[in-house]
Amino acid sequence: MIKARGLERRFRRKGRNGGEVHAVKGVDLDVSAGELVGFLGPNGAGKTTTLRMLTTLLKPTAGEATVGGRDLLADPLGVRRRIGYVAQGGGTAPASKVVEEIEFQGRLYRMSKEDALARGAVLAEQLDLAGLDQRTTATLSGGQRRRLDIALGLIHSPGLVFLDEPSTGLDPQSRANLWDHIRRLRDEQGVTVFLTTHYLDEADALSDRLIVIDDGKIVAEGTPDSLKARVSGDGVVIGVSPDSAQETAEVAGRLEGAHEMTVTEGTVRFRVPRGDTAMPELLRALDARGIAMTSMQVHRPTLDDVFLTLTGRSLRDAEEGAPTDSAEEKETTHVA
Amino acid sequence: MLHDTWLIFRRDMLAALRNPTWLAIGIMQPLLYLFFFGPLLVKALNAQGLSDVDGWMIFTPAIIAQLALFGSSFVGFGLLAEYRSGVVERLRVTPVSRVALLLGKVLANALQTVVQALIIIALAYLVFDLNAPFSGVVLSLVIVFLLSVTLASCSYALALTLKSEDAFPALLNAVLMPLLLLSGILIPITAGSAPDWLYTISRINPFRHVVDVERNSFRGDFSMDALFTGSVVVLVMAVLAIWWGSRTFQRENA
Numbered sequence: 102m103i104k105a106r107g108l109e110r111r112f113r114r115k116g117r118n119g120g121e122v123h124a125v126k127g128v129d130l131d132v133s134a135g136e137l138v139g140f141l142g143p144n145g146a147g148k149t150t151t152l153r154m155l156t157t158l159l160k161p162t163a164g165e166a167t168v169g170g171r172d173l174l175a176d177p178l179g180v181r182r183r184i185g186y187v188a189q190g191g192g193t194a195p196a197s198k199v200v201e202e203i204e205f206q207g208r209l210y211r212m213s214k215e216d217a218l219a220r221g222a223v224l225a226e227q228l229d230l231a232g233l234d235q236r237t238t239a240t241l242s243g244g245q246r247r248r249l250d251i252a253l254g255l256i257h258s259p260g261l262v263f264l265d266e267p268s269t270g271l272d273p274q275s276r277a278n279l280w281d282h283i284r285r286l287r288d289e290q291g292v293t294v295f296l297t298t299h300y301l302d303e304a305d306a307l308s309d310r311l312i313v314i315d316d317g318k319i320v321a322e323g324t325p326d327s328l329k330a331r332v333s334g335d336g337v338v339i340g341v342s343p344d345s346a347q348e349t350a351e352v353a354g355r356l357e358g359a360h361e362m363t364v365t366e367g368t369v370r371f372r373v374p375r376g377d378t379a380m381p382e383l384l385r386a387l388d389a390r391g392i393a394m395t396s397m398q399v400h401r402p403t404l405d406d407v408f409l410t411l412t413g414r415s416l417r418d419a420e421e422g423a424p425t426d427s428a429e430e431k432e433t434t435h436v437a
Numbered sequence: 438m439l440h441d442t443w444l445i446f447r448r449d450m451l452a453a454l455r456n457p458t459w460l461a462i463g464i465m466q467p468l469l470y471l472f473f474f475g476p477l478l479v480k481a482l483n484a485q486g487l488s489d490v491d492g493w494m495i496f497t498p499a500i501i502a503q504l505a506l507f508g509s510s511f512v513g514f515g516l517l518a519e520y521r522s523g524v525v526e527r528l529r530v531t532p533v534s535r536v537a538l539l540l541g542k543v544l545a546n547a548l549q550t551v552v553q554a555l556i557i558i559a560l561a562y563l564v565f566d567l568n569a570p571f572s573g574v575v576l577s578l579v580i581v582f583l584l585s586v587t588l589a590s591c592s593y594a595l596a597l598t599l600k601s602e603d604a605f606p607a608l609l610n611a612v613l614m615p616l617l618l619l620s621g622i623l624i625p626i627t628a629g630s631a632p633d634w635l636y637t638i639s640r641i642n643p644f645r646h647v648v649d650v651e652r653n654s655f656r657g658d659f660s661m662d663a664l665f666t667g668s669v670v671v672l673v674m675a676v677l678a679i680w681w682g683s684r685t686f687q688r689e690n691a
Contacts, residue, residue: 156530181532192527194519196455201448208444209531253527 102261102293103132103155105166105173110150110159124150126317127164132295134260137287139308140297141404147317148297149189152265155295156186169261182210185254185262189269191246192253195239199230199249202238203256210257217256224252228282244275248282255292262286264296268303280307301404311404315412325404332402332410334358335376339383340396343367352386367395376400438534445533445541453549464553467504471557475500475565478624490656494569497561498577498651499622501554505581506617506644508553509588510609512546513596517605520597535687543589543682550585551578569655576654576664580671584647587674590682597685620644625652646670 110125125147132138142148153159155168157177166173169183193202200221207217225231228248238246247267254262267283268276284307286292298304304311305325313321313328321328341349343366350364353371356379362371373379376399387394408414453460479492519525528538558574561567592609599605617623619642624630626639639645650667658664 158526158529178532181530184530186527186530188523188526190523192523194452194522194524196452201451205444205448206527206531209441209528209533211440211532 102134102136102170103130103166103168103295105130105155105164105168107164108151108154108161108166109163110147110154111162124317125154125161128314128317128319130155130166130312130319132293134293135287135291137284137294137307137309138296139304139311140295140314141299141301141304141311141408142297142314143299146314148299148314149265151314152263152295152297156184156263157181158186169259182257183259183261185257185259187250187254187262187264187267189265191250193238193246193249196237198235198237199241200234202249202253206253206256212257220256220258221252224255227285228252229278242275243271244278247271247275247279251282255286259292261293261295264294266297266299268298268300276303283307301408305404313408313411315408320411321407328404328407329402332372332406334360334372334374335402336398336400336406337371337373337376337379338396338398338400339369339394340367341369341387341392341394345392348390349387349392352390352392353383355386356383438537438540441534441537442541442544445537446545447541449542449545450548453545460549460553463508463549464504464556466507467500467553467557468560470500470503471497471560472564474623475561479565491568493561493565493567494656495625495652497558497567497569498655499625499648501557501577501581502584502620502644502648502651503617503622504553504557505550505584506588506613506620506622508550509546509585510592510613511606512542512589513592513605514602516542516593516596517600517602520600536683539590539593539679539682539686542593543586543679546589547582547585551582554578554581570657572659573654573657576659577651580647580651580654580667583671583675587671587678590675590678594678594682594685616642616644620648622648643670643674647674 106129108125108128108130109123112122112124114120114122128147128151130151140148140151150159154161155166155173157173157180161173168180171179171183173180197205200218203221203225204214204217207220208214212220222231225233228251230245230248230252233241233245233249238249241249251262251264251267254264264283268279271279280303283294283296287294296307298307308325311322311325311328312319321331337353339349339353346364346367346369349369350362350371353359353369354362356373358374359371359379360373362369364370380397380399384394475493475496478496482492482495516525529535555578558567558569595608596605599608619626619635619639621627621639626636626645628636631639646667647670648667650664650671653663653667
């Protein structure tokens with residue numbers, strides 16, 4: 102469905118001391134039909150820029166791609182006919198009625214009014230939008246509007262749909278609900294879905310396969326589990342009184358395979374291959390020395406750990422330190 | 438492209454009709470000029486014998502030119518709002534023709550301007566006994582339509598280029614004020630009434646010629662001399678503006 106080779110995009114920075122921003126630095130992508138692929142990375146990593154290139158909104162500076170079986174550079178119109186795209190901030194006019202937007206969208210794809218409305222009714226049913234026809238889009242809830250955006254992106258029954266940060270700004274319930282709908286798109290209708298996200302839980306919950314981008318380059322790809330397997334072992338966090346922290350670390354260090362030990366005031370962190378079996382052993386050892394634990398956590402590796410292992414910084418740190426010079430990319434994010 | 442233009446045109450017209458308040462506000466300024474400034478100017482024009490026809494024949498066509506000038510120049514604001522809400526991007530990822538995106542909007546604006554102009558002319562007829570020939574009024578409306586197409590296209594192109602709600606009106610005001618003053622809309626700038634240098638500058642302003650042709654058609658002067666320059670100017674401007682607008686709409690990342 103998508104095959105990209107060496108996609109690159111440079112922006113000229115605005116202002117007097119211009120300079121160039123190399124937002125995407127040679128990206129190769131392969132997505133087969135029926136896949137649900139998550140494109141993960143911190144803000145400013147080049148996700149949206151890559152997506153905008155694949156959806157004909159932005160011309161690549163270098164590289165080539167076929168999207169939906171059409172050449173991106175030679176036949177952008179062919180690509181547009183075959184894909185659906187749901188932008189980060191959506192794209193509905195606040196004063197328009199739901200039914201007007203649906204009809205208009207369908208007719209932009211040269212559907213007849215009747216076909217557009219019939220298809221719209223089917224989508225409204227699938228996406229829990231039934232009965233909202235006459236409402237203006239401004240009066241919809243965030244979750245409803247998001248689902249309307251998706252319905253508009255699917256009006257012409259594309260085989261491939263791009264979702265840019267689909268759940269940003271939604272409350273947890275609407276998010277879970279949206280995830281169901283996205284899964285169903287693929288499971289029941291065989292739509293290939295390519296979604297970007299900077300939420301690890303979303304990437305983890307939805308994707309068959311993940312592609313991780315950082316600083317304009319693909320740094321890893323694989324199933325969520327295979328990526329997590331790259332992180333060696335479970336994370337353990339133990340709370341003790343500050344006096345005994347150092348001693349606790351020594352004891353824990355004797356566990357088989359314990360590594361990445363860090364001690365901060367009253368907290369000891371480390372990784373160990375099997376957290377579940379290591380814990381009883383550690384408990385007994387600490388008990389024998391009369392050290393009282395105040396808390397204990399064991400967690401399976403998360404994608405955040407993966408990101409940390411791959412790039413040397415956690416996704417959250419990457420967000421905070423996101424380069425401010427991707428002005429052009431910021432410009433494309435809409436004020437919702 | 439026609440199909441797409443029609444779709445966009447219909448969408449924008451529906452939006453305008455859904456909220457006619459904006460059309461009413463748009464016509465307020467020319468109406469204020471018509472009622473609170475027109476009588477003063479017309480009396481002065483008539484008393485000083487500056488014109489060989491009734492002052493209303495001078496003032497009414499100028500006021501509808503002003504309506505087109507200001508009404509159509511600010512339409513870019515609407516596009517910026519659509520840009521922010523993501524509508525522009527949503528349209529750009531569909532197979533819709535880029536030129537149609539511009540033309541549909543521009544034609545909707547121009548039609549709205551013509552309707553507003555008709556209301557002003559009708560009021561001038563009813564209240565102030567304007568006495569212009571029907572054919573002249575029709576021609577003047579065609580000119581207003583083209584003027585509106587010109588300015589709306591430029592406005593959209595400028596708005597998409599600047600992408601800033603702050604810079605856009607600032608730049609527009611800076612450009613529109615001299616265009617307005619040098620077009621003789623308020624008081625005709627003639628060789629007799631103005632100093633030579635001012636007259637010369639005003640001849641360089643294309644809008645002056647459009648206002649001239651408006652006035653000439655209102656008085657029913659359909660001679661080659663009276664209509665040629667202004668008509669050519671407005672046609673050339675419209676073509677250039679549509680070319681600029683379509684280029685801006687077609688340019689990637691617009």
